[in-house]
Amino acid sequence: MSGSGERSAAREMVCIACPLGCRLTVAKPEGGELRVNGNRCPKGEVYAGEEILSPKRIVTAVVRTDSEAYPYAPVRTDTPLPRALAEGLLEELYRRTVSLPVSSGAALIDDVEGTGVKVVFTRTLPPEEVPAVGEPG
């Protein structure tokens, strides 16, 4: 949310490392060490550090397909992507149309912006055929 220019000011955040939801106050003085207050366990410090320096999220979306029956295929990044890259990735995904069939786990994008993060399909489309139930013998 806040840009890099605000790094020296204290920032409030809620830790999501566990359901406790500690309210953290995080300050990083120019050239100084990160200072975290309000955390009840060490996980809070780790979370705050990542959140300040390079927040990452799993990005999920759907991409258009060439199929009428299954017009969109769901995709995800295989690992968390730096948040700053999410918007560009979504724009790229919205521009694309993929041809079915696609397999869950197959890569759509091999490497997002040199991060090593892949975009993979999360559903096999068309789905695996469910065999018809025959008349009882």
Add this chain to the structure above:
Amino acid sequence: MIRERGMMRERRYDAVVIGGGSAGLAAALAIREAGRTAAIVEREPFLGGILMQCIHSGFGIQEFGVDLTGPEYAERFIGRVLAAGIDVFLDTTVMEIRPRGERRELTALSKRYGVVRLSAGAIVLAMGCRERNRGNVAIAGSRPAGVFTAGLAQRLVNIEGCIPGRRVVIVGSGDIGLIMARRLTLVGCRVLAVVEIQPYPSGSVRNIVQCLNDFSIPLYLGHVVTMISGRERVESVDIAPLVDGRPDAARSFHLDCDSVLLSVGLVPENELSRAAGVQINGDTNGPYVDADLMTGVEGIFACGNVLHVHDLVDFATEEARRCGQRAAAYLGGGRRAGASAAQSKVAPGANVRYVVPNAYVPGRENVLYLRPMIVKNDAVLEASIDGAGIRKRKLAHVQPSEMIRLVLRADEIPAADPARPNQMEVSIR
């Protein structure tokens, strides 16, 4: 159409599972793995249930130790179900369940098979739940187009690929509403507000952070939508803070929007269960079940969201797997041999909305799911039998939107005393 397709001759299975979502898939697999024949009856043309439209991640951390999306989680089970030789009736809706002697009969209507008649030794109810809608929360105003439940909007965006509107207000802060706030923002809609009547969010903290705070979407706690306006289409809503349980008109404000999404809770879908004579628990809106997850009707079991609304699919799976195992044991006659006779009641104690199941069996592991009524840090959970404590557990944080799972080991539960009720109570303080 039905006459054209004709009537399928009755098919016999050891067990029939109604519903092919996360619970139904796990229950059917467990039954099959116990060496019994099983069928799944699913009204949609696909397996997986609601998971197929939950394209976000966060599923499977308990069950598989990895963070999966909904479709990935479902496909792990679908592949196994199809390989296990479980018959799957898609596009097929069960109309009626009738006990007949030692067995139970089902009548279903199917696009593919016409009238389907099934006979089963055991039935597992796994129909899931339904969203509460505008009628359930009684929001005043006109009746324009543009009011959606959050799950319907999720299907539109993630499966059909259309958006419900451009400027959206979300009523209720349930997890689906929060997930949709993020989703709609990512597809270019503007989410103006999430309005929650309670003074605390009804979704998880994690979702508040990742879905709202990440996108600077305002959350109004302790507020209500007092009016939906618009002729053909939603044009605006009025929002007011609650003071002493009433909307404060003086501090009311107005938002121009074209859509309203409702994320105001889920209700287990039990019409079929009720018609079969199954007694429903008012605290869960699901059936009362014994320690084997069997309802009050012999041979009819229940699991997943039709039993009580879960917030993690992993727990629905775990419960359904156990349900399938118990149903298989019932089919083998094991249950009638003794376990059922040894059951005693479980009841919710202080600050607990409900406990499922509603009975326990001494001498084996019992897994209980309970829903707290309070928001508290550093709480203590206590289980007792006839007033004597058997287990205490510290909980760093409790809130109603986060279900608690309590595993009681066989050696923690004393043998039943025939002179006493042996009632277990679980409380939070």
